[in-house]
Amino acid sequence: MKGRSLRRTLVYAALIASAVIMLGPFFWTLSTSLKPTSDVFSSPPKWIPNPFTLQGYRDVLALPFPRYLLNSIVVSFSVVTLNVVFATAAAYAFAKLRFPGRNALFFILLLTLMVPFQVNLIPLYRIMVDLHNISPLIGANTYFGLIAPSAVQVFGIFLMRQFIASIPDAILESARLDGASEFRILRSIIFPLAAPAIATLAIFTFVTAWNDFLWPLIVTNTDSMRTLPVGLALLSRKNTVNWTATMAGAVITVIPMLAVFAVLQRRFIEGLTAGAVKGAS
Amino acid sequence: MARVGLHPHTRRALTGYALIAPAMLVTTAFLLVPMALSAYWSLTTYNGITAPTWVGLHNYVALFQDPRFLRSLSNTVAFVILGMTIGPALGLCAALLLNERIHGRAFFRTAIFLPVTTSLVVVATVWKMLLNDQGIVNAVLSFFGLSGHAWLADPSTALYAVILVSVWQGLGFEAVVFLAALQSIPHDLYDAARVDGANSWRRFRHVTLPGLRPTLLFVFVIGIIGSFQVFDQMFVMTQGGPVGSTETIVYYLIDRFQALELGRASAVAYILLAILATLSAIQFRLFEERS
Numbered sequence: 001m002k003g004r005s006l007r008r009t010l011v012y013a014a015l016i017a018s019a020v021i022m023l024g025p026f027f028w029t030l031s032t033s034l035k036p037t038s039d040v041f042s043s044p045p046k047w048i049p050n051p052f053t054l055q056g057y058r059d060v061l062a063l064p065f066p067r068y069l070l071n072s073i074v075v076s077f078s079v080v081t082l083n084v085v086f087a088t089a090a091a092y093a094f095a096k097l098r099f100p101g102r103n104a105l106f107f108i109l110l111l112t113l114m115v116p117f118q119v120n121l122i123p124l125y126r127i128m129v130d131l132h133n134i135s136p137l138i139g140a141n142t143y144f145g146l147i148a149p150s151a152v153q154v155f156g157i158f159l160m161r162q163f164i165a166s167i168p169d170a171i172l173e174s175a176r177l178d179g180a181s182e183f184r185i186l187r188s189i190i191f192p193l194a195a196p197a198i199a200t201l202a203i204f205t206f207v208t209a210w211n212d213f214l215w216p217l218i219v220t221n222t223d224s225m226r227t228l229p230v231g232l233a234l235l236s237r238k239n240t241v242n243w244t245a246t247m248a249g250a251v252i253t254v255i256p257m258l259a260v261f262a263v264l265q266r267r268f269i270e271g272l273t274a275g276a277v278k279g280a281s
Numbered sequence: 282m283a284r285v286g287l288h289p290h291t292r293r294a295l296t297g298y299a300l301i302a303p304a305m306l307v308t309t310a311f312l313l314v315p316m317a318l319s320a321y322w323s324l325t326t327y328n329g330i331t332a333p334t335w336v337g338l339h340n341y342v343a344l345f346q347d348p349r350f351l352r353s354l355s356n357t358v359a360f361v362i363l364g365m366t367i368g369p370a371l372g373l374c375a376a377l378l379l380n381e382r383i384h385g386r387a388f389f390r391t392a393i394f395l396p397v398t399t400s401l402v403v404v405a406t407v408w409k410m411l412l413n414d415q416g417i418v419n420a421v422l423s424f425f426g427l428s429g430h431a432w433l434a435d436p437s438t439a440l441y442a443v444i445l446v447s448v449w450q451g452l453g454f455e456a457v458v459f460l461a462a463l464q465s466i467p468h469d470l471y472d473a474a475r476v477d478g479a480n481s482w483r484r485f486r487h488v489t490l491p492g493l494r495p496t497l498l499f500v501f502v503i504g505i506i507g508s509f510q511v512f513d514q515m516f517v518m519t520q521g522g523p524v525g526s527t528e529t530i531v532y533y534l535i536d537r538f539q540a541l542e543l544g545r546a547s548a549v550a551y552i553l554l555a556i557l558a559t560l561s562a563i564q565f566r567l568f569e570e571r572s
Contacts, residue, residue: 011381018375019392022453026395028417029407041415090304099294105305112312114558116510118531119550120315122538123322126329127315152307182296211400213513214531229402233517236406243410250403261398269394273458 029254033057033247040243056244060235064223065249068231072210073256075146075227079209080202082151087201090152091160092190096172097182106161109154117214124149125218145219146227150209156201163197164190203264203271210257228253323547333544340548350549352525353533360444360529361508368448369500372455373493379456380463390460394453401450405517408446409433412518433519436526443514443527455500459493466492502564506557 027047032040033056034049093099094106125140132139139145167190175185191198216227223231232249235241261268287295323340325333344350375393379386396404411418412432419429432442466489474484512531515521521528521536528536530553537546 008381011378011383014374015378015383015389018378019389021449022392022395025404025407025411025449028411032410040410041413043415043420045417045420086303086307089300093297093300097293097297097300098290099297102297105301108313109304109308112308114554114561115312115316116506116550116553116557118510118534119319119554120312122543122546122550123315123318124311125538126318126543127311148307149311152304154304154308157304182293182300186300207398211402213400213402213516214535217516218535229400232406233402233513236409236517237520241410246406247410250406253403254399257398257400258395261395265391268398269390269457272397273454273461 026254029247029250033244033251035244037242037244053244056242056248059242059245060248060252063231063235063245063249064226065228065231065252067224068226068228069252071143071146071225072228072253074143075216076206076209078143078147079150080205082147083153083156083205084198084202086152087156087160088164088191088194088198089186090157091164092186094157095161095164096167096169109157112154113158121214121218128219141220141222141225143225146216146225149215150212153205153208156205159201159204160194160197163194167193199264199267200271203260203268206260207257207272319547319550322544323551325544327544327547328541329543330541336544340545341552344545344548344552349525349528350533353528353530356440356525356527357509357511357529359440360447360511361505363441363444364447364451364508365501365504367444368451368504369455369459369497371448372452372500373459375452375456376459376463379460390457393456396450397453397457399450401513402517404446404450405514408442408449409518412442412446434523436523439519439523439527443518446518447508447511447514451504455504458496458500462493462496463489498564502561505560505564509553509557509560 031047031049034052034054035046036051036053036055039046039049094102128140128145130139132141132145136142137144171189171193172185175189180188211229212227213229213233216230217233220226220230226234228249232246232253235246235249322333324335324337326336326339327333379390379393383389410416413419414429414431414434418432422429430438432438470488470492471484474488479487510531511529512535515527515529515532519527521532530549534546534549534553537543537549
């Protein structure tokens with residue numbers, strides 16, 4: 001019995017130490033965002049802001065942070081919606097409809113999963129610049145430019161296809177006998193039945209889009225189009241960093257994601273580790 | 282409802298094409314066409330303004346003679362090797378801890394997973410402050426009687442600091458994936474091993490590890506592919522410095538892109554693609570043979 005209680009003590013000690021290391025930086029971020037700039041690196045460190053001030057938030061709101069927030073919301077929600085609709089539609093066709101070239105086309109899509117984004121980054125940017133010359137509404141430094149390249153993520157099609165393949169053909173056949181069109185089947189049968197997989201896909205896409213950095217950094221060049229991560233990165237690269245404002249910016253960037261995480265915790269973890277269980281089995 | 286003139290099979294096939302059309306269009310326009318373009322550009326000298334001039338394999342040859350590129354390659358390899366040993370090892374430890382019979386498992390799991398939901402830019406920004414000369418990391422170290430250090434300003438420690446931050450961010454992913462795999466190993470196997478008199482190390486070695494093998498493959502493939510593309514942390518924390526000590530392949534690629542050497546940058550991209558394709562092939566071969 002003595003060995004067992006020692007073991008339990010060690011397990012809890014290790015877990016508590018891990019929790020402190022993982023949560024500490026979040027606490028310190030929040031704490032710093034509420035300090036006056038003179039207290040950021042005070043010695044000894046001040047864990048609780050004293051005096052307490054919202055100056056960091058005022059500084060960062062005077063920058064176009066509200067605009068970055070708006071851009072991040074517009075881009076993320078568009079990307080999630082487009083991916084859910086397009087990936088489910090394509091996945092249904094790949095899983096349940098027969099047409100010449102189906103397997104070859106799916107194989108090409110699978111191969112693209114191996115290609116790192118950096119391979120198409122530069123030509124993609126050039127294409128966006130050209131599109132922008134055709135019309136100022138599309139191409140580089142527009143919502144179109146931020147959203148379109150992420151509108152369909154092949155991983156999503158792959159994930160949805162696996163799920164839709166498990167829906168029995170008998171359900172679809174009886175709907176067809178009742179005279180339902182394939183679009184009708186997609187809307188009234190596949191979408192409701194695939195809801196759990198769609199939730200996974202939506203969360204996965206939301207996290208990726210919200211946190212995306214390299215493409216928004218490259219394709220935007222004015223404050224009015226930047227997203228939160230880009231705005232924050234540029235703030236933290238200044239020669240003299242205003243740490244309280246930067247930490248306030250970090251809090252603003254993280255809060256929406258943490259709110260979604262808090263509400264949908266289990267689904268969230270499933271969504272981010274999607275493919276792990278399936279890919280491994 | 283019958284639509285005149287089309288056999289149901291034909292109609293269904295046409296619907297199939299219609300349903301995959303948006304996906305294929307986006308993939309072609311924003312992925313396949315750019316891929317082909319950068320393959321061509323990698324064989325040219327191109328500044329994005331005047332027409333590209335054909336130079337054959339010159340960009341590739343020049344890259345492998347460029348000490349700066351070779352340094353970025355070795356920095357990236359060090360990042361991948363260290364990150365993908367320390368990360369999964371600590372992730373497995375965390376998963377084993379979470380798999381114990383404990384109170385508050387949900388809380389500890391959430392705490393460890395939290396950084397995974399946070400963008401790399403935020404994580405890098407926060408740690409840039411924590412690792413500052415006068416930052417909290419040094420304050421905590423001095424509390425324990427250890428001397429502080431300018432972690433990100435010293436070329437001999439900057440890369441390691443960035444690796445540790447990356448491990449911190451990704452650990453929760455590995456822990457949660459390993460925890461799910463641990464919980465799917467049947468209890469009978471452990472009971473049988475116990476009956477055979479296996480001690481806890483042998484049970485770990487002969488029951489747990491084999492049970493985790495497919496998950497390990499998944500974690501390594503995802504992790505290595507992701508780590509080779511590391512960029513965000515360096516962009517925020519060190520800007521590739523000090524003196525190039527944290528410049529990675531992608532950092533170098535973006536640098537050449539901004540210097541309008543699009544041919545050279547495209548060649549870097551294709552070298553990255555070749556590395557990733559080779560590694561994936563090797564990994565799948567290795568794991569197929571063993572399992």
